[in-house]
Amino acid sequence: MKIKVGLLALVVSGLLTIGTLPALAMGSGNPYEDAQVGLNYAVYQPNFTAGLVLKKFGMHTCGVGKDQALNVNYVSGKRNFLLTETSINNICPMNMMLIRGATRTVVTKPGAGNLTATQVVIISVGIERAQLNVIFSHLTHHFTIAKSK
Secondary structure: OOHHHHHHHHHHHHHHHHHHHHHEEEHOOHHHHHHHHOEEEOEEEEOOOOEEEEEEEEEEEEOOOOOOOEEEEEOOOOOOEEEEEEEEEOOOOOOOOOOOOOOEEEEEEEOOEEOOOOEEEEEEEOOHHHHHHHHHHHOOOOOOOOOOO
């Protein structure tokens, strides 16, 4: 009986290990780096977020056969910002309505290697202009993964 229990434990342990391997291989643990895979534009990650924490990271389609756009939300209390990134060759239409007190800031960041330039839009609430400037100046692209054709 002890042999059967030991064998069962070994089989279950092996199945759990095999089941987790693909999940580990698919993600780097950094959503920005993972998003870069399959995109034709440079993905930028803020190294400074004005004390706000990542609340939501997502992507949406910008048209048939086009790159997806990044939508990332950082929050702390009543302060927040929504960061959207798209290729300058395929700028997604965005909701142009702003809530009272929100600020929209748009910059273009250069491409990297064979990746095109990126339009970065931040819609912020409760963040001072000086902090927005620091957020934009600390956007970095440090990923070398490009879309395979």
